[in-house]
Amino acid sequence: MMRWFGGGAAESSAAAVKYSMQEFAAVQVQALESEADPPGPAVPLGDLWKDRGAVVMVVRRPG
Amino acid sequence: MAQAKHTSRLIAVCSGAADSDGFKAGFPGGETFLDSTSTLKTLLGGGQIRKAGLFGDLLASSTFWSGYKRAKANHPELGAGSSTADGFDLGGVFVVSPTSELLFVHLEKLGEVADEEKLEAALTSIDAPSSSGEATK
Numbered sequence: 247m248m249r250w251f252g253g254g255a256a257e258s259s260a261a262a263v264k265y266s267m268q269e270f271a272a273v274q275v276q277a278l279e280s281e282a283d284p285p286g287p288a289v290p291l292g293d294l295w296k297d298r299g300a301v302v303m304v305v306r307r308p309g
Numbered sequence: 310m311a312q313a314k315h316t317s318r319l320i321a322v323c324s325g326a327a328d329s330d331g332f333k334a335g336f337p338g339g340e341t342f343l344d345s346t347s348t349l350k351t352l353l354g355g356g357q358i359r360k361a362g363l364f365g366d367l368l369a370s371s372t373f374w375s376g377y378k379r380a381k382a383n384h385p386e387l388g389a390g391s392s393t394a395d396g397f398d399l400g401g402v403f404v405v406s407p408t409s410e411l412l413f414v415h416l417e418k419l420g421e422v423a424d425e426e427k428l429e430a431a432l433t434s435i436d437a438p439s440s441s442g443e444a445t446k
Contacts (some may be wrong), residue, residue: 265353268409273352274344275322276342277343278342285326291349296407298437300317300405301319302322303339303402304353305329305331305332306399
């Protein structure tokens with residue numbers, strides 16, 4: 247089932263955006279152990295929160 | 310961020326490997342992941358990567374452009390940077406439950422921080438009943 251969220255508990259700055267958590271969960275990410283090592287294999291982001299939930303920080307490049 | 314212990318994972322998603330340095334320094338217990346296409350940033354922005362407000366001001370500034378052209382002429386490597394991930398691409402923070410319920414969202418805005426009370430409440434709501442100390446910072 248496609249799940250849509252927005253508003254409610256979310257902060258007002260994000261209230262106007264309707265998010266599809268299915269799309270969020272499908273984003274492919276690779277583990278980064280260190281800058282020197284190659285990234286790990288791609289995994290769906292949703293796999294990372296399915297057991298315990300998660301706080302996800304989407305990081306801006308410094309500077 | 311809150312000092313209470315929580316059972317959820319703490320994850321940073323970066324657009325480049327070098328972007329994770331600040332996160333690792335501030336959150337040594339967190340995990341870092343690479344999203345090289347900035348797909349998550351795009352989704353978080355509702356379909357486009359959100360840019361810092363200053364960016365628009367810079368674009369409109371003739372002083373900026375003349376300075377940029379001069380700098381690029383002297384330092385050609387400036388033109389070789391990634392166009393999909395730079396310091397003006399805004400990120401954010403969200404909390405998601407194990408059942409993919411979005412409990413909290415903060416879209417980054419320069420000079421603002423996420424509401425700690427709401428963030429704390431979201432994390433508490435998904436804490437495992439018998440917290441064993443495995444926690445986010």
